[in-house]
Amino acid sequence: MTSSIRIHDLGTLSEAQRLALLERTESDLSHFLARVPAIIEAVRTEGDEALARFARDYDHAPVSADEIAATEADFDAAFASLDPEMIETLRYAADNIRRYHQAQMPGEMWMKEIRPGVLVGERFTPIDSVALYSPRGKGSFPSVTLMTAIPAVVAGVGDVIVLTPPGPDGKVDPATLVAARLSGVERVFKAGGAQAVAAAAYGTATIPRCLKIEGPGSPWFMAAKQVLAGRIASRLPAGPSESLIFVDETSDPRIAALDLLVESEHGADSSVFLVTCSRSFAEAVCAAVPEFRAHMSPRRVEFSQAVLGGDKGGIILAGSLKEAYRFINDYAPEHLQILSKTPFAHLSHIRNASEILLGEETAAAIANYMMGPNCVLPTSGAAKVHSPLGVHDFLKSASVGHMTAKGYAEMAPHTHRFATYEGFDAHANSVSDLRRN
């Protein structure tokens, strides 16, 4: 296995080649969209039996239809088996994530008097039921359980469930069970990918039907959310992890190399680029990578090499800062690191990124696990229009209004005129003299 990292020199690329660098693996879900309807139909008609069969087929997990729910004994065993220091770390991370999301919570209601006697505002209430997905294909993600469950609980959702694929022992990952409990979630079920979305959308004998599903996942999970969009709500397109690492002349190439490797080890479907204006910096990063890869498992090196040596990763050589900012904004990354000693100088140039980490101490891995802000983030350029997962995903607002007689007296004649213009007689009558006579 070579450790070559591709350098893409923007100055030598055609516009079509530059645009190709903006593509992600999830841009084309057609393979998965063609296959998930059969999985969905099986779950709809066979329920838990289908979930057990798919667990055996896709997760290689010995699970029967009456074992879909994690039991109280599973939770006890998870707390007993997990290293107490790891439980402490989960508690510490949960505490930071909770503090962030509590700060993010809007007040229950706001009202403002926008005209004399006209009070308008918004009132927030939680969604009744949500399903949260924690992936487990290329590793387990108790961190995702914290990132999804804590904002749902802080928002006050009544019924929160976690869905996650079972492991080869037929069990839920112990740290995921502990993370669920520490977040305030009581119910965890064994279901992965498309079948998890179908179970939450239709309900099974074991899994309750939910109004919404959130969480990151493989293309199977993403495709099923698309197919079932009319049946179960979901806002966030959170697919394979991706990042851009932006550096300037004040950056340290060894730190850049370390952080470049971070999201590249998630899977061959990830996308990761370093963006620099300096060829010598690019070469210094390439030179540092083998030393750090020596501390990674062969499987993670293989993923990282597939990403950084392929056409969805490597180093972007920009001709100027302006060209670098343009690439970043066109790419709209999930994670953006500004590894500069003066990171705030660059911030105003960034419009599109789901998460912006400022400075060399703001390590990507710390943000992934425990800095506080949510790490379930829009991918594949969705940062151009979407925001990170947060308490707002688990709340809905109703607009509220209240008028006094003074407010009514001012607005009724205008409304009467408007309704008459549109030809709505009853609307017009309702604010005419008929109202009081």
Ligand SMILES: NC(=O)c1ccc[n+]([C@@H]2O[C@H](COP(=O)([O-])OP(=O)(O)OC[C@H]3O[C@@H](n4cnc5c(N)ncnc54)[C@H](O)[C@@H]3O)[C@@H](O)[C@H]2O)c1
């Ligand atoms: N954007 C974010 O916030 C964020 C956070 C964490 C992870 N991620 C990403 O989430 C993704 C998680 O994917 P993953 O694969 O690790 O876990 P996953 O749980 O999403 O995928 C595994 C599931 O895929 C399904 N599957 C696998 N092969 C199948 C087949 N042949 N037919 C039908 N279904 C099949 C199975 O149901 C299996 O349980 C990764 O790409 C990771 O980078 C993103």
Ligand SMILES: N[C@H](CO)Cc1c[nH]c[nH+]1
């Ligand atoms: N990078 C992921 C979000 O894209 C979060 C994560 C969890 N564990 C490791 N990484």
Ligand SMILES: [Zn+2]
């Ligand atoms: Zn990560």
